[in-house]
Amino acid sequence: MNTMLVTGAAGQLGSAVVARAGELALPVVAAVSSDLDITDERAVERAVGAREPGDVLVNCAAYTAVDAAETDAGRAHAVNALGPGLLARACARAGVRLIHVSTDYVFAGDAHEPYDLDAPTAPRTVYGRTKLDGEIAVHRALPSAHVVRTAWVHSGTGTDFVATMRRLEGTRESVDVVTDQVGSPTYAPDLAAGLVELATTPVDAPILHATNAGVASWFDLARAVFEGIGADPERVHPCTSEQFVRPAPRPAYSVLSPRAWEAAGLTPLRPWREALADALAAG
Template sequence: MRVLIAGREGQVARALVAKLGAAGHATVALEPPALDITSADSIAAAMREATPDLVVNAAAYTAVDRAEDDEATALAVNATGAGLLAGAAAAAGLPFVHYSTDYVFDGTKGAPYTEEDAPSPTGAYGRTKLAGERAVLAANPRSVILRTAWVCSPDGGNFVKTMLRLGRERPQVSVVADQHGAPTFADDLAAAVVAMAPRLVAAPAGDAAFGVFHLTGAPHTTWHGFAEAIFAGAAARGQKAPELRAIATHEYPTRAVRPADSRLDCGKIERIHGIRAADWRAGLEACLDALAGPRTGRADEGRG
Protein backbone atom coordinates (compact mmCIF):
# COMPACT_ATOMS: atom_id res chain seq x y z
CA MET A 1 0.00 0.00 0.00
CA ARG A 2 1.19 3.54 -0.76
CA VAL A 3 0.28 6.25 1.73
CA LEU A 4 0.53 9.98 1.13
CA ILE A 5 1.11 11.86 4.38
CA ALA A 6 0.58 15.61 4.60
CA GLY A 7 3.27 16.65 7.02
CA ARG A 8 6.78 15.30 7.46
CA GLU A 9 8.55 16.77 10.47
CA GLY A 10 5.76 16.73 13.06
CA GLN A 11 5.39 14.20 15.82
CA VAL A 12 2.56 12.23 14.23
CA ALA A 13 3.98 12.43 10.70
CA ARG A 14 7.31 11.00 11.84
CA ALA A 15 5.57 8.21 13.72
CA LEU A 16 3.41 7.44 10.68
CA VAL A 17 6.42 7.08 8.41
CA ALA A 18 8.09 4.72 10.88
CA LYS A 19 5.04 2.59 11.68
CA LEU A 20 3.75 2.31 8.13
CA GLY A 21 7.22 1.51 6.86
CA ALA A 22 7.68 -1.19 9.50
CA ALA A 23 4.38 -2.71 8.36
CA GLY A 24 5.65 -2.90 4.78
CA HIS A 25 3.81 0.10 3.36
CA ALA A 26 5.43 2.75 1.15
CA THR A 27 5.06 6.31 2.39
CA VAL A 28 5.42 9.72 0.80
CA ALA A 29 5.54 12.39 3.53
CA LEU A 30 5.48 15.98 2.27
CA GLU A 31 5.20 19.46 3.69
CA PRO A 32 5.49 22.93 2.17
CA PRO A 33 6.67 23.77 -0.38
CA ALA A 34 6.41 20.20 -1.73
CA LEU A 35 2.84 19.95 -0.45
CA ASP A 36 0.90 23.02 0.59
CA ILE A 37 -2.54 21.80 1.62
CA THR A 38 -3.99 25.28 1.22
CA SER A 39 -3.23 25.11 -2.52
CA ALA A 40 -5.36 22.92 -4.78
CA ASP A 41 -2.60 22.95 -7.42
CA SER A 42 0.01 21.80 -4.91
CA ILE A 43 -2.27 19.02 -3.72
CA ALA A 44 -3.00 17.88 -7.27
CA ALA A 45 0.71 17.71 -8.11
CA ALA A 46 1.49 15.73 -4.95
CA MET A 47 -1.35 13.30 -5.64
CA ARG A 48 -0.16 12.72 -9.20
CA GLU A 49 3.38 12.01 -8.08
CA ALA A 50 2.58 9.88 -5.03
CA THR A 51 -0.22 7.75 -6.60
CA PRO A 52 -1.40 6.74 -3.12
CA ASP A 53 -3.96 4.20 -1.92
CA LEU A 54 -4.63 6.19 1.26
CA VAL A 55 -4.16 9.84 2.23
CA VAL A 56 -3.43 10.90 5.82
CA ASN A 57 -3.46 14.50 6.98
CA ALA A 58 -0.92 15.03 9.75
CA ALA A 59 -0.49 18.72 8.92
CA ALA A 60 -2.06 21.27 11.23
CA TYR A 61 -1.76 24.71 12.77
CA THR A 62 -1.31 23.77 16.44
CA ALA A 63 -0.14 27.00 18.09
CA VAL A 64 -3.15 27.21 20.41
CA ASP A 65 -2.42 30.61 21.93
CA ARG A 66 -1.16 32.24 18.72
CA ALA A 67 -4.35 31.14 16.96
CA GLU A 68 -6.31 33.58 19.11
CA ASP A 69 -4.64 36.42 17.19
CA ASP A 70 -4.16 34.59 13.88
CA GLU A 71 -7.37 32.65 13.41
CA ALA A 72 -7.41 33.27 9.65
CA THR A 73 -4.15 31.37 9.17
CA ALA A 74 -5.24 28.60 11.51
CA LEU A 75 -8.52 28.32 9.58
CA ALA A 76 -6.71 28.16 6.24
CA VAL A 77 -4.65 25.18 7.37
CA ASN A 78 -6.96 23.38 9.78
CA ALA A 79 -10.19 23.76 7.83
CA THR A 80 -9.81 24.98 4.24
CA GLY A 81 -6.64 22.98 3.61
CA ALA A 82 -7.98 19.86 5.29
CA GLY A 83 -11.11 20.04 3.15
CA LEU A 84 -9.14 20.53 -0.06
CA LEU A 85 -6.96 17.51 0.69
CA ALA A 86 -9.95 15.35 1.61
CA GLY A 87 -11.70 16.41 -1.58
CA ALA A 88 -8.69 15.52 -3.70
CA ALA A 89 -8.62 12.08 -2.09
CA ALA A 90 -12.33 11.67 -2.81
CA ALA A 91 -11.85 12.68 -6.45
CA ALA A 92 -9.24 9.94 -6.76
CA GLY A 93 -11.53 7.40 -5.06
CA LEU A 94 -9.34 7.21 -1.95
CA PRO A 95 -10.05 7.07 1.79
CA PHE A 96 -8.80 9.84 4.02
CA VAL A 97 -7.61 10.04 7.64
CA HIS A 98 -7.55 13.35 9.50
CA TYR A 99 -6.41 14.14 13.05
CA SER A 100 -8.49 16.44 15.23
CA THR A 101 -8.50 17.48 18.88
CA ASP A 102 -10.21 17.45 22.26
CA TYR A 103 -10.34 21.26 21.96
CA VAL A 104 -13.56 20.92 19.96
CA PHE A 105 -15.21 20.51 23.41
CA ASP A 106 -15.50 23.13 26.14
CA GLY A 107 -14.64 20.72 28.95
CA THR A 108 -17.77 21.32 31.05
CA LYS A 109 -19.53 17.95 30.64
CA GLY A 110 -18.01 16.44 33.78
CA ALA A 111 -17.62 13.03 32.13
CA PRO A 112 -15.70 11.65 29.15
CA TYR A 113 -16.98 12.96 25.83
CA THR A 114 -18.35 10.55 23.24
CA GLU A 115 -18.54 11.11 19.51
CA GLU A 116 -22.26 11.83 19.94
CA ASP A 117 -21.69 14.85 22.18
CA ALA A 118 -22.16 18.23 20.54
CA PRO A 119 -18.87 20.11 20.09
CA SER A 120 -18.56 23.53 21.70
CA PRO A 121 -15.04 24.94 21.30
CA THR A 122 -14.01 27.87 23.47
CA GLY A 123 -11.15 29.22 21.38
CA ALA A 124 -9.86 29.84 17.88
CA TYR A 125 -7.84 26.63 17.64
CA GLY A 126 -10.82 24.48 18.58
CA ARG A 127 -13.10 26.38 16.22
CA THR A 128 -10.74 25.89 13.29
CA LYS A 129 -10.27 22.20 14.03
CA LEU A 130 -14.04 21.69 14.26
CA ALA A 131 -14.46 23.53 10.96
CA GLY A 132 -11.83 21.16 9.54
CA GLU A 133 -13.75 18.09 10.70
CA ARG A 134 -16.88 19.35 8.97
CA ALA A 135 -15.00 20.28 5.79
CA VAL A 136 -13.37 16.84 5.61
CA LEU A 137 -16.61 14.92 6.14
CA ALA A 138 -18.41 17.08 3.58
CA ALA A 139 -15.65 16.59 1.00
CA ASN A 140 -15.04 12.87 1.40
CA PRO A 141 -17.56 10.40 2.86
CA ARG A 142 -14.78 7.82 3.16
CA SER A 143 -13.03 9.81 5.87
CA VAL A 144 -11.91 8.98 9.40
CA ILE A 145 -11.58 11.79 11.92
CA LEU A 146 -9.35 10.84 14.87
CA ARG A 147 -9.84 13.22 17.78
CA THR A 148 -6.95 13.01 20.20
CA ALA A 149 -5.24 15.00 22.97
CA TRP A 150 -1.97 15.82 24.75
CA VAL A 151 0.22 14.37 21.98
CA CYS A 152 3.83 13.55 22.87
CA SER A 153 6.79 11.73 21.35
CA PRO A 154 10.60 11.90 21.35
CA ASP A 155 10.31 14.30 18.39
CA GLY A 156 9.21 17.89 18.19
CA GLY A 157 8.06 20.11 21.03
CA ASN A 158 5.75 18.61 23.66
CA PHE A 159 4.99 18.39 27.37
CA VAL A 160 7.43 15.56 28.11
CA LYS A 161 10.36 17.44 26.61
CA THR A 162 9.31 20.68 28.30
CA MET A 163 9.14 19.00 31.72
CA LEU A 164 12.53 17.36 31.26
CA ARG A 165 14.04 20.72 30.33
CA LEU A 166 12.42 22.54 33.25
CA GLY A 167 13.48 19.76 35.60
CA ARG A 168 17.09 20.36 34.60
CA GLU A 169 16.82 24.13 34.86
CA ARG A 170 14.72 24.69 37.98
CA PRO A 171 14.57 23.35 41.55
CA GLN A 172 10.77 23.69 41.52
CA VAL A 173 8.24 23.27 38.71
CA SER A 174 4.57 24.28 38.92
CA VAL A 175 2.01 22.35 36.87
CA VAL A 176 -1.75 22.73 36.54
CA ALA A 177 -3.62 20.05 38.50
CA ASP A 178 -7.24 20.87 37.63
CA GLN A 179 -7.25 20.10 33.90
CA HIS A 180 -8.22 16.50 33.14
CA GLY A 181 -7.48 14.46 30.04
CA ALA A 182 -5.10 11.80 28.79
CA PRO A 183 -1.60 11.84 27.30
CA THR A 184 -1.36 10.24 23.86
CA PHE A 185 1.83 9.08 22.22
CA ALA A 186 2.34 9.63 18.51
CA ASP A 187 3.39 6.01 18.00
CA ASP A 188 -0.06 4.89 19.17
CA LEU A 189 -1.82 7.32 16.84
CA ALA A 190 0.27 5.99 13.95
CA ALA A 191 -0.33 2.38 14.96
CA ALA A 192 -4.07 3.03 14.75
CA VAL A 193 -3.74 4.10 11.10
CA VAL A 194 -1.71 0.97 10.34
CA ALA A 195 -4.42 -1.16 11.93
CA MET A 196 -7.29 0.58 10.11
CA ALA A 197 -5.69 1.03 6.70
CA PRO A 198 -6.61 -2.30 5.03
CA ARG A 199 -10.27 -1.93 5.95
CA LEU A 200 -10.40 1.73 4.94
CA VAL A 201 -8.96 1.01 1.51
CA ALA A 202 -11.49 -1.77 0.89
CA ALA A 203 -14.61 -0.31 2.52
CA PRO A 204 -17.25 1.66 0.56
CA ALA A 205 -18.77 4.95 1.64
CA GLY A 206 -21.30 4.40 4.37
CA ASP A 207 -19.28 1.67 6.06
CA ALA A 208 -19.04 1.97 9.85
CA ALA A 209 -15.26 2.15 9.44
CA PHE A 210 -15.63 5.83 8.52
CA GLY A 211 -16.68 8.76 10.66
CA VAL A 212 -15.52 10.43 13.85
CA PHE A 213 -13.57 8.45 16.45
CA HIS A 214 -11.89 9.34 19.72
CA LEU A 215 -8.42 7.98 20.45
CA THR A 216 -6.25 9.00 23.38
CA GLY A 217 -4.08 7.20 25.87
CA ALA A 218 -5.40 5.66 29.08
CA PRO A 219 -5.96 6.05 31.98
CA HIS A 220 -7.17 9.61 32.43
CA THR A 221 -5.03 11.93 34.53
CA THR A 222 -4.16 15.60 35.00
CA TRP A 223 -1.23 17.61 33.69
CA HIS A 224 0.17 17.46 37.23
CA GLY A 225 -0.25 13.68 37.32
CA PHE A 226 1.48 13.38 33.97
CA ALA A 227 4.33 15.56 35.21
CA GLU A 228 4.71 13.36 38.30
CA ALA A 229 5.16 10.32 36.09
CA ILE A 230 7.65 12.14 33.86
CA PHE A 231 9.83 13.23 36.77
CA ALA A 232 9.65 9.81 38.40
CA GLY A 233 10.78 8.25 35.14
CA ALA A 234 13.55 10.81 34.81
CA ALA A 235 14.73 10.10 38.36
CA ALA A 236 14.83 6.39 37.56
CA ARG A 237 17.22 7.29 34.74
CA GLY A 238 19.61 9.12 37.01
CA GLN A 239 18.28 12.63 36.50
CA LYS A 240 17.57 14.93 39.41
CA ALA A 241 13.84 15.57 39.76
CA PRO A 242 12.59 19.03 40.84
CA GLU A 243 10.02 19.70 43.50
CA LEU A 244 6.63 19.53 41.75
CA ARG A 245 4.01 22.03 42.83
CA ALA A 246 0.32 21.64 41.97
CA ILE A 247 -1.41 24.83 40.86
CA ALA A 248 -4.84 25.83 39.58
CA THR A 249 -5.52 26.96 36.03
CA HIS A 250 -6.02 30.58 37.13
CA GLU A 251 -2.45 30.60 38.46
CA TYR A 252 -1.11 29.91 34.96
CA PRO A 253 -3.03 32.26 32.64
CA THR A 254 -2.81 31.64 28.90
CA ARG A 255 -4.07 33.53 25.86
CA ALA A 256 -6.46 30.71 24.93
CA VAL A 257 -8.86 29.01 27.32
CA ARG A 258 -8.06 25.33 27.83
CA PRO A 259 -10.90 22.84 28.42
CA ALA A 260 -10.90 21.90 32.11
CA ASP A 261 -12.04 18.33 31.50
CA SER A 262 -11.42 17.06 27.98
CA ARG A 263 -11.46 13.33 28.72
CA LEU A 264 -12.50 11.40 25.60
CA ASP A 265 -14.41 8.13 25.60
CA CYS A 266 -12.56 5.76 23.24
CA GLY A 267 -15.12 2.96 23.22
CA LYS A 268 -16.33 3.48 19.64
CA ILE A 269 -12.96 2.88 17.97
CA GLU A 270 -12.52 -0.27 20.02
CA ARG A 271 -15.97 -1.57 19.03
CA ILE A 272 -15.60 -0.83 15.32
CA HIS A 273 -11.87 -1.12 14.65
CA GLY A 274 -10.70 -3.24 17.58
CA ILE A 275 -8.28 -0.51 18.67
CA ARG A 276 -7.95 -0.03 22.42
CA ALA A 277 -6.69 3.10 24.11
CA ALA A 278 -3.02 2.41 24.78
CA ASP A 279 -1.58 2.81 28.28
CA TRP A 280 0.25 6.14 28.13
CA ARG A 281 2.58 5.01 30.91
CA ALA A 282 4.11 2.46 28.55
CA GLY A 283 4.40 5.14 25.88
CA LEU A 284 6.10 7.43 28.39
CA GLU A 285 8.65 4.75 29.25
CA ALA A 286 9.53 4.32 25.58
CA CYS A 287 9.71 8.09 25.11
CA LEU A 288 11.99 8.54 28.13
CA ASP A 289 14.17 5.68 26.95
CA ALA A 290 14.67 7.57 23.70
CA LEU A 291 15.25 10.94 25.36
CA ALA A 292 17.11 10.03 28.54
CA GLY A 293 18.30 6.44 28.13
CA PRO A 294 17.18 3.28 29.93
CA ARG A 295 16.29 3.15 33.60
CA THR A 296 19.25 3.00 35.95
CA GLY A 297 17.31 2.63 39.19
CA ARG A 298 13.86 2.47 40.71
CA ALA A 299 11.49 5.27 41.44
CA ASP A 300 7.86 5.38 42.49
CA GLU A 301 5.79 6.89 39.69
CA GLY A 302 3.28 9.46 40.89
CA ARG A 303 -0.21 9.44 39.46
CA GLY A 304 -2.78 12.16 39.35
Protein backbone atom coordinates in the same frame (compact mmCIF):
# COMPACT_ATOMS: atom_id res chain seq x y z
CA MET B 1 -2.99 -1.76 0.83
CA ASN B 2 -1.78 0.64 -1.83
CA THR B 3 0.52 3.60 -1.15
CA MET B 4 0.04 5.80 1.92
CA LEU B 5 0.57 9.55 1.45
CA VAL B 6 1.30 11.37 4.72
CA THR B 7 0.92 15.15 4.80
CA GLY B 8 2.63 17.09 7.59
CA ALA B 9 5.26 14.36 7.53
CA ALA B 10 7.92 16.45 9.28
CA GLY B 11 5.76 17.03 12.33
CA GLN B 12 5.59 15.10 15.56
CA LEU B 13 2.76 12.82 14.49
CA GLY B 14 3.40 12.75 10.75
CA SER B 15 6.97 11.59 11.19
CA ALA B 16 5.77 8.85 13.55
CA VAL B 17 3.21 7.68 10.97
CA VAL B 18 5.91 7.50 8.30
CA ALA B 19 8.17 5.59 10.68
CA ARG B 20 5.43 3.10 11.57
CA ALA B 21 4.62 2.48 7.90
CA GLY B 22 8.32 1.85 7.33
CA GLU B 23 8.46 -0.65 10.19
CA LEU B 24 5.65 -2.59 8.51
CA ALA B 25 7.27 -2.31 5.06
CA LEU B 26 4.24 -0.44 3.74
CA PRO B 27 4.70 1.83 0.74
CA VAL B 28 4.61 5.41 1.99
CA VAL B 29 5.17 8.87 0.55
CA ALA B 30 6.17 11.50 3.11
CA ALA B 31 5.06 15.02 2.18
CA VAL B 32 6.47 17.81 4.34
CA SER B 33 5.04 21.31 4.10
CA SER B 34 7.73 22.44 1.67
CA ASP B 35 6.71 19.56 -0.60
CA LEU B 36 2.97 20.08 -0.28
CA ASP B 37 1.23 23.16 1.08
CA ILE B 38 -2.26 21.82 1.79
CA THR B 39 -3.72 25.33 1.46
CA ASP B 40 -2.58 25.49 -2.20
CA GLU B 41 -5.42 24.05 -4.27
CA ARG B 42 -3.33 23.38 -7.36
CA ALA B 43 -0.58 21.70 -5.36
CA VAL B 44 -3.14 19.52 -3.61
CA GLU B 45 -4.74 18.54 -6.91
CA ARG B 46 -1.37 17.58 -8.36
CA ALA B 47 -0.26 15.57 -5.34
CA VAL B 48 -3.51 13.71 -4.75
CA GLY B 49 -4.27 13.36 -8.44
CA ALA B 50 -1.00 11.46 -8.86
CA ARG B 51 -2.20 8.77 -6.44
CA GLU B 52 -3.98 5.59 -7.47
CA PRO B 53 -7.56 4.72 -6.48
CA GLY B 54 -7.36 2.82 -3.22
CA ASP B 55 -4.37 4.76 -1.91
CA VAL B 56 -4.71 6.33 1.54
CA LEU B 57 -3.93 9.91 2.58
CA VAL B 58 -3.23 10.49 6.27
CA ASN B 59 -3.46 14.20 6.97
CA CYS B 60 -1.23 15.15 9.91
CA ALA B 61 -0.71 18.73 8.72
CA ALA B 62 -2.14 21.25 11.18
CA TYR B 63 -1.70 24.66 12.77
CA THR B 64 -1.23 23.57 16.38
CA ALA B 65 0.00 26.76 18.06
CA VAL B 66 -3.08 27.11 20.24
CA ASP B 67 -2.18 30.47 21.78
CA ALA B 68 -0.82 32.01 18.58
CA ALA B 69 -4.02 31.07 16.76
CA GLU B 70 -5.94 33.60 18.84
CA THR B 71 -4.23 36.41 16.91
CA ASP B 72 -3.44 34.46 13.73
CA ALA B 73 -6.92 33.20 12.96
CA GLY B 74 -6.58 33.56 9.20
CA ARG B 75 -3.58 31.26 8.95
CA ALA B 76 -5.06 28.81 11.47
CA HIS B 77 -8.26 28.62 9.41
CA ALA B 78 -6.33 28.13 6.18
CA VAL B 79 -4.33 25.18 7.52
CA ASN B 80 -6.94 23.60 9.80
CA ALA B 81 -10.12 24.12 7.76
CA LEU B 82 -9.45 25.20 4.17
CA GLY B 83 -6.60 22.74 3.59
CA PRO B 84 -8.42 19.64 4.85
CA GLY B 85 -11.38 20.57 2.68
CA LEU B 86 -9.13 20.79 -0.37
CA LEU B 87 -7.60 17.42 0.47
CA ALA B 88 -11.02 15.83 0.87
CA ARG B 89 -12.29 17.16 -2.46
CA ALA B 90 -9.16 15.95 -4.21
CA CYS B 91 -9.44 12.54 -2.55
CA ALA B 92 -13.08 12.25 -3.60
CA ARG B 93 -12.13 12.87 -7.23
CA ALA B 94 -9.14 10.50 -7.15
CA GLY B 95 -10.76 7.65 -5.23
CA VAL B 96 -8.27 8.04 -2.39
CA ARG B 97 -9.24 7.17 1.16
CA LEU B 98 -8.70 9.99 3.68
CA ILE B 99 -7.81 9.87 7.37
CA HIS B 100 -7.84 13.34 8.94
CA VAL B 101 -6.52 14.00 12.45
CA SER B 102 -8.53 16.32 14.71
CA THR B 103 -8.58 17.28 18.37
CA ASP B 104 -10.34 17.30 21.73
CA TYR B 105 -10.49 21.10 21.41
CA VAL B 106 -13.66 20.76 19.32
CA PHE B 107 -15.43 20.21 22.65
CA ALA B 108 -16.05 22.78 25.38
CA GLY B 109 -13.92 20.86 27.87
CA ASP B 110 -16.46 21.11 30.67
CA ALA B 111 -17.69 17.50 30.75
CA HIS B 112 -17.41 15.05 33.62
CA GLU B 113 -17.33 11.81 31.63
CA PRO B 114 -15.44 10.84 28.48
CA TYR B 115 -16.63 12.58 25.32
CA ASP B 116 -18.31 10.15 22.95
CA LEU B 117 -18.87 10.71 19.25
CA ASP B 118 -22.34 12.16 19.73
CA ALA B 119 -21.28 14.69 22.36
CA PRO B 120 -22.11 18.24 21.27
CA THR B 121 -19.17 20.21 19.92
CA ALA B 122 -18.59 23.68 21.36
CA PRO B 123 -15.00 24.88 20.82
CA ARG B 124 -13.86 27.78 22.99
CA THR B 125 -10.71 28.76 21.09
CA VAL B 126 -9.77 29.80 17.56
CA TYR B 127 -7.76 26.60 17.27
CA GLY B 128 -10.74 24.48 18.28
CA ARG B 129 -13.14 26.32 15.96
CA THR B 130 -10.81 25.95 12.98
CA LYS B 131 -10.32 22.25 13.67
CA LEU B 132 -14.08 21.75 13.88
CA ASP B 133 -14.48 23.67 10.62
CA GLY B 134 -11.92 21.27 9.15
CA GLU B 135 -13.94 18.24 10.26
CA ILE B 136 -17.05 19.70 8.65
CA ALA B 137 -15.23 20.56 5.43
CA VAL B 138 -13.79 17.06 5.18
CA HIS B 139 -17.11 15.28 5.61
CA ARG B 140 -18.93 17.71 3.34
CA ALA B 141 -16.57 16.82 0.51
CA LEU B 142 -15.94 13.16 1.39
CA PRO B 143 -18.50 11.60 3.77
CA SER B 144 -16.52 8.34 3.88
CA ALA B 145 -13.44 10.03 5.29
CA HIS B 146 -12.25 9.13 8.79
CA VAL B 147 -11.85 11.99 11.27
CA VAL B 148 -9.73 10.80 14.20
CA ARG B 149 -9.81 13.03 17.27
CA THR B 150 -6.98 12.76 19.74
CA ALA B 151 -5.55 14.72 22.67
CA TRP B 152 -2.40 15.60 24.61
CA VAL B 153 -0.02 14.20 22.00
CA HIS B 154 3.65 14.00 22.93
CA SER B 155 6.78 12.28 21.72
CA GLY B 156 9.09 13.27 24.57
CA THR B 157 11.24 15.31 22.19
CA GLY B 158 11.36 18.87 20.91
CA THR B 159 9.16 21.33 22.77
CA ASP B 160 6.23 19.14 23.78
CA PHE B 161 5.11 18.93 27.41
CA VAL B 162 7.04 15.79 28.30
CA ALA B 163 10.25 17.13 26.75
CA THR B 164 9.72 20.48 28.47
CA MET B 165 9.28 18.88 31.88
CA ARG B 166 12.41 16.83 31.33
CA ARG B 167 14.37 19.99 30.44
CA LEU B 168 12.97 21.98 33.38
CA GLU B 169 13.95 19.20 35.79
CA GLY B 170 17.55 19.95 34.92
CA THR B 171 17.28 23.73 35.14
CA ARG B 172 14.87 24.50 37.98
CA GLU B 173 14.59 23.56 41.61
CA SER B 174 10.82 23.18 41.25
CA VAL B 175 8.06 23.64 38.68
CA ASP B 176 4.40 24.62 39.07
CA VAL B 177 1.95 22.64 36.96
CA VAL B 178 -1.84 22.87 36.74
CA THR B 179 -3.96 20.23 38.45
CA ASP B 180 -7.40 21.26 37.12
CA GLN B 181 -6.94 20.25 33.47
CA VAL B 182 -7.52 16.54 32.88
CA GLY B 183 -6.98 14.39 29.79
CA SER B 184 -5.25 11.33 28.36
CA PRO B 185 -1.54 11.78 27.52
CA THR B 186 -1.00 10.19 24.10
CA TYR B 187 2.35 8.98 22.79
CA ALA B 188 2.76 9.95 19.13
CA PRO B 189 4.18 6.56 18.03
CA ASP B 190 1.20 4.77 19.65
CA LEU B 191 -1.27 7.06 17.90
CA ALA B 192 0.66 6.63 14.66
CA ALA B 193 0.41 2.85 14.97
CA GLY B 194 -3.34 3.23 15.39
CA LEU B 195 -3.64 5.45 12.34
CA VAL B 196 -1.64 3.00 10.22
CA GLU B 197 -3.83 0.15 11.45
CA LEU B 198 -6.89 2.16 10.47
CA ALA B 199 -5.35 2.83 7.05
CA THR B 200 -4.94 -0.90 6.49
CA THR B 201 -8.36 -1.92 7.85
CA PRO B 202 -11.73 -1.65 6.07
CA VAL B 203 -13.72 0.36 8.61
CA ASP B 204 -16.92 2.34 8.14
CA ALA B 205 -16.46 5.01 10.79
CA PRO B 206 -16.65 8.72 9.92
CA ILE B 207 -15.46 9.83 13.39
CA LEU B 208 -13.23 7.99 15.85
CA HIS B 209 -11.45 8.89 19.09
CA ALA B 210 -7.94 7.61 19.78
CA THR B 211 -5.81 8.33 22.84
CA ASN B 212 -3.68 6.29 25.20
CA ALA B 213 -5.80 4.75 27.96
CA GLY B 214 -6.20 6.34 31.36
CA VAL B 215 -6.66 9.80 32.77
CA ALA B 216 -4.21 12.32 34.23
CA SER B 217 -3.86 16.00 34.99
CA TRP B 218 -0.89 17.92 33.64
CA PHE B 219 0.40 17.86 37.23
CA ASP B 220 0.13 14.05 37.26
CA LEU B 221 1.96 13.82 33.95
CA ALA B 222 4.72 16.17 35.08
CA ARG B 223 5.27 14.15 38.27
CA ALA B 224 5.34 10.94 36.24
CA VAL B 225 8.05 12.45 34.00
CA PHE B 226 10.18 13.43 37.00
CA GLU B 227 9.72 9.99 38.56
CA GLY B 228 10.48 8.29 35.25
CA ILE B 229 13.85 9.99 34.92
CA GLY B 230 14.82 9.35 38.53
CA ALA B 231 14.06 12.82 39.87
CA ASP B 232 12.03 13.68 42.98
CA PRO B 233 8.38 14.14 41.91
CA GLU B 234 7.81 16.33 44.99
CA ARG B 235 9.67 19.06 43.09
CA VAL B 236 6.53 19.40 40.93
CA HIS B 237 4.09 21.68 42.74
CA PRO B 238 0.35 22.02 42.00
CA CYS B 239 -1.27 25.20 40.76
CA THR B 240 -4.59 26.16 39.17
CA SER B 241 -5.40 27.41 35.68
CA GLU B 242 -6.17 30.80 37.20
CA GLN B 243 -2.55 31.00 38.31
CA PHE B 244 -1.29 30.12 34.82
CA VAL B 245 -3.38 32.20 32.42
CA ARG B 246 -2.87 31.58 28.69
CA PRO B 247 -4.20 33.56 25.69
CA ALA B 248 -6.36 30.57 24.72
CA PRO B 249 -8.31 28.86 27.50
CA ARG B 250 -7.43 25.20 27.95
CA PRO B 251 -10.14 22.55 28.32
CA ALA B 252 -10.67 21.48 31.92
CA TYR B 253 -11.66 18.00 30.75
CA SER B 254 -10.30 16.43 27.55
CA VAL B 255 -10.94 12.71 28.02
CA LEU B 256 -12.21 11.04 24.83
CA SER B 257 -14.19 7.80 24.84
CA PRO B 258 -12.49 4.94 22.96
CA ARG B 259 -15.81 3.10 22.50
CA ALA B 260 -16.11 3.62 18.73
CA TRP B 261 -12.42 2.80 18.13
CA GLU B 262 -12.75 -0.50 19.94
CA ALA B 263 -16.15 -1.26 18.35
CA ALA B 264 -14.50 -0.91 14.95
CA GLY B 265 -12.16 -3.76 15.90
CA LEU B 266 -9.11 -1.50 16.12
CA THR B 267 -6.42 -2.17 18.73
CA PRO B 268 -6.92 -0.12 21.90
CA LEU B 269 -4.00 2.15 22.73
CA ARG B 270 -2.14 1.05 25.87
CA PRO B 271 -2.17 2.91 29.23
CA TRP B 272 -0.46 6.29 29.11
CA ARG B 273 2.06 5.46 31.85
CA GLU B 274 3.42 2.51 29.86
CA ALA B 275 3.74 4.72 26.81
CA LEU B 276 5.45 7.46 28.81
CA ALA B 277 8.09 5.00 29.98
CA ASP B 278 8.95 4.27 26.35
CA ALA B 279 8.99 7.97 25.50
CA LEU B 280 11.46 8.67 28.30
CA ALA B 281 13.61 5.70 27.37
CA ALA B 282 13.76 6.87 23.77
CA GLY B 283 14.46 10.51 24.62
